[in-house]
Amino acid sequence: MSTPDTSGSATAAVPVGAALALADDALVLSHRLGEWAGSAPVLEEEVALANIALDLLGQARVLLSLVGDEDELAYLREERSFRNVQLVEQPNGDFAHTIARQLYFSTYQHLLYARLASGDGPFAGLAAKAVKEVAYHRDHAEHWTLRLGDGTPESHERMSRACEALWRYTGELFQPVEGLDVDHAALESAWLESVADVLGRATLAVPSGPRTGAWSAGAGRQGLHTEPFGRMLAEMQHLHRSHPGASW
Amino acid sequence: MTSDGWPLWEVFVRSRRGLSHTHAGSLHAPDAEMALRNARDLYTRRSEGVSIWVVPSAAITASSPDEKDPFFDPAADKPYRHPTFYEIPEGVKHL
Amino acid sequence: MTAVTAGTAGSAGTAGGAGTIGAADAAAVEAAAHEAVFDAAVAADERIEPRDWMPEAYRASLVRQIAQHAHSEIIGMQPEANWITRAPSLRRKAILMAKVQDEAGHGLYLYSAAETLGTSRDELLDKLHSGRQKYSSIFNYPTLTWADVGAIGWLVDGAAITNQVPLCRCSYGPYARAMVRVCKEESFHQRQGYEALLALSNGTEAQHAMAQDAVNRWWWPSLMMFGPPDDESTHTAQAMAWKIKRHSNDELRQRFVDIAAPQADALGLTLPDPDLRWNEERGHYDFGPIDWTEFWDVLKGNGPCNDQRLSKRRQAHEDGAWVREAAAAHAEKHTGGNNGKAQA
Numbered sequence: 001m002s003t004p005d006t007s008g009s010a011t012a013a014v015p016v017g018a019a020l021a022l023a024d025d026a027l028v029l030s031h032r033l034g035e036w037a038g039s040a041p042v043l044e045e046e047v048a049l050a051n052i053a054l055d056l057l058g059q060a061r062v063l064l065s066l067v068g069d070e071d072e073l074a075y076l077r078e079e080r081s082f083r084n085v086q087l088v089e090q091p092n093g094d095f096a097h098t099i100a101r102q103l104y105f106s107t108y109q110h111l112l113y114a115r116l117a118s119g120d121g122p123f124a125g126l127a128a129k130a131v132k133e134v135a136y137h138r139d140h141a142e143h144w145t146l147r148l149g150d151g152t153p154e155s156h157e158r159m160s161r162a163c164e165a166l167w168r169y170t171g172e173l174f175q176p177v178e179g180l181d182v183d184h185a186a187l188e189s190a191w192l193e194s195v196a197d198v199l200g201r202a203t204l205a206v207p208s209g210p211r212t213g214a215w216s217a218g219a220g221r222q223g224l225h226t227e228p229f230g231r232m233l234a235e236m237q238h239l240h241r242s243h244p245g246a247s248w
Numbered sequence: 249m250t251s252d253g254w255p256l257w258e259v260f261v262r263s264r265r266g267l268s269h270t271h272a273g274s275l276h277a278p279d280a281e282m283a284l285r286n287a288r289d290l291y292t293r294r295s296e297g298v299s300i301w302v303v304p305s306a307a308i309t310a311s312s313p314d315e316k317d318p319f320f321d322p323a324a325d326k327p328y329r330h331p332t333f334y335e336i337p338e339g340v341k342h343l
Numbered sequence: 344m345t346a347v348t349a350g351t352a353g354s355a356g357t358a359g360g361a362g363t364i365g366a367a368d369a370a371a372v373e374a375a376a377h378e379a380v381f382d383a384a385v386a387a388d389e390r391i392e393p394r395d396w397m398p399e400a401y402r403a404s405l406v407r408q409i410a411q412h413a414h415s416e417i418i419g420m421q422p423e424a425n426w427i428t429r430a431p432s433l434r435r436k437a438i439l440m441a442k443v444q445d446e447a448g449h450g451l452y453l454y455s456a457a458e459t460l461g462t463s464r465d466e467l468l469d470k471l472h473s474g475r476q477k478y479s480s481i482f483n484y485p486t487l488t489w490a491d492v493g494a495i496g497w498l499v500d501g502a503a504i505t506n507q508v509p510l511c512r513c514s515y516g517p518y519a520r521a522m523v524r525v526c527k528e529e530s531f532h533q534r535q536g537y538e539a540l541l542a543l544s545n546g547t548e549a550q551h552a553m554a555q556d557a558v559n560r561w562w563w564p565s566l567m568m569f570g571p572p573d574d575e576s577t578h579t580a581q582a583m584a585w586k587i588k589r590h591s592n593d594e595l596r597q598r599f600v601d602i603a604a605p606q607a608d609a610l611g612l613t614l615p616d617p618d619l620r621w622n623e624e625r626g627h628y629d630f631g632p633i634d635w636t637e638f639w640d641v642l643k644g645n646g647p648c649n650d651q652r653l654s655k656r657r658q659a660h661e662d663g664a665w666v667r668e669a670a671a672a673h674a675e676k677h678t679g680g681n682n683g684k685a686q687a
Contacts, residue, residue: 027433031428034427034428034436034440035427035428037420037424037427037440037443037444038417038420038421038424038443038655038659039655039658039659039662040447040659040663041659041662041663041664041666041667042254042276042663042666042667043417043447043450043451043454044275044276044277044286044289044290044451045663045666046420046444046447047286047289047290047293047444047447047448047451048285048286048289050440050441050443050444050447051289051293051444053440054437054440054441054444057433057436057437057440058437060433061433061434061437064433070433071432071433074433075431075432094662095662095663095666139285140285143281143282143285146673147278147282147669147670147673148666148669150673150676150677151668151669151670151671151672151673152665152668152669152672154665154668154669155665155666155668155669155672158665235428235429236428236429238429239429239430239431239489240431240432243431243547243549243550245547246431246546246547246549246550247542247546248431248432248434248435248489248539248542248543248546253667253668253671253672253674253675254667254670254671256458273451273452273455273521273524274455274458275451275455276464278667278670278671278673278674279670279673279674279677279678280678282670290448290451293444293448294528310394312394
């Protein structure tokens with residue numbers, strides 16, 4: 001597997017939990033976006049969604065390779081070992097749900113990577129490249145949020161519902177991750193401000209519900225996922241696992 | 249020329265600095281901002297460009313093929329516009 | 344689009360005729376003059392551009408061919424997209440996603456080329472969705488295993504490239520230019536398929552068997568992609584005269600077999616044709632008879648996936664309607680007519 005060019009100093013210095021959290025977010029969201037192939041609302045958007053999915057998959061591969069073999073990590077871990085937030089594993093739903101998920105996640109990822117890129121931690125090199133990709137994902141999500149929110153009554157209704165439905169998964173984004181040296185509270189307030197601004201311009205209300213689930217056991221970062229995730233992994237891992245040790 | 253109300257746009261891409269924008273193709277988009285983004289995704293996904301213009305196809309005024317002769321033929325008899333028209337003694341440089 | 348309205352302007356001379364015999368004669372003379380210019384341009388291997396006068400039959404033939412080609416690109420996304428979520432390694436997953444994305448892009452280039460002939464993408468999609476225009480029958484076969492992805496890359500894309508390379512010199516400028524772009528981008532498609540099959544062939548026994556099974560199923564349909572034999576092909580002669588097409592179906596099919604047969608040997612896989620052998624005298628491979636009954640049957644709609652492919656396409660279009668409407672409505676509100684729509 002390729003060795004990433006980021007801080008080649010020492011793989012040992014990379015905090016495994018943090019690398020997996022970032023990698024799994026990207027891997028799982030990329031997979032979900034890949035499910036759109038052939039079903040996007042318009043051909044131009046097929047190309048756009050695939051670009052985003054490919055960026056994320058590229059990020060995931062670099063991150064996984066920092067801490068092990070990318071395919072072993074992607075295909076042979078059990079559901080409980082995945083560290084992604086629950087937000088990214090949520091099924092695509094309609095295009096509004098996909099865009100709401102993109103808005104929430106890409107805003108977070110952009111703010112996070114901008115901070116990581118400006119530091120000198122183990123992820124600075126990766127983040128410096130990824131932050132440009134992610135800025136584009138954020139821009140894409142913003143533009144669609146504005147068009148769906150302030151488009152037709154139907155699109156407004158769908159976008160409202162999507163923003164509300166996914167709101168409860170956004171609190172988890174700011175749970176401190178060991179080895180990720182950022183001020184999560186500051187990240188959260190910047191995120192809230194940005195998302196509220198976009199929603200406002202899109203004539204959408206900022207959802208008022210809770211931003212975390214009531215389950216004290218935890219969430220994705222603790223390896224606790226939502227039911228659809230198991231099915232997603234079953235599909236993703238089935239072929240690889242059916243041929244132990246094979247190369248592809 | 250709309251796709252569910254999405255007009256057609258012509259896309260021009262500057263492949264690298266120092267070159268002019270060249271027509272790359274067209275696409276549909278609801279507005280200029282989205283046209284620019286769609287153009288970026290479609291026409292530069294293999295790093296083919298450093299700058300993009302999008303122009304509504306409807307905004308282009310083109311010469312008509314019927315006007316071909318009056319438009320372009322007169323230029324053909326003005327060889328003095330081309331540098332090769334002039335004879336310069338051998339050995340004269342920087343002209 | 345200016346180019347499009349002007350593209351049909353060639354016939355304006357006749358449309359304006361007020362009905363007197365003199366005017367009709369004059370129009371006929373003008374049409375003949377146009378035709379002579381067109382024929383001379385084609386004969387001289389010059390490109391025909393959108394605003395040039397062209398025979399209506401030439402325009403119709405191009406629209407039919409480009410549309411079918413564009414439809415094939417977007418329907419062709421489905422059998423491969425079927426494996427994106429199950430790709431067995433992250434490297435393969437990235438390659439496959441990029442490839443399926445390219446197919447959407449190629450569909451876009453081709454619909455754009457068709458639009459220069461005065462046919463909108465909406466119109467063409469309508470015809471696809473209602474079954475009035477076809478796409479390549481090859482995509483009515485299912486992708487049952489991962490090896491099918493490799494076989495499609497090697498054989499189906501290989502056949503497509505054999506067909507498409509000569510189209511880069513097609514007499515219609517926008518189509519030729521779209522094909523240059525498509526061919527450039529497709530060079531990786533076939534190589535990735537071949538590489539994927541090679542990995543399987545050299546892999547475990549089960550992987551090798553998977554590869555052989557896929558090649559067995561895709562070989563004959565790939566040969567059918569070149570269309571019916573020359574003596575049964577209705578469009579070939581005229582298309583060649585117009586230099587839309589440069590080689591006959593049988594010529595291209597032979598070229599493909601000659602390239603693929605040694606490639607199969609290098610893969611360590613066999614092609615499912617007992618009659619396939621090198622003919623020293625002809626300097627080509629001989630191959631067995633193609634089952635044209637199956638070809639016509641699949642074309643008529645009786646392939647394993649015809650209904651599935653078309654209903655998925657229709658579903659995506661219908662599900663996306665509210666999104667396209669929303670963006671159009673937003674543009675109407677916020678750009679106040681300055682959104683690229685044709686001004687009256």
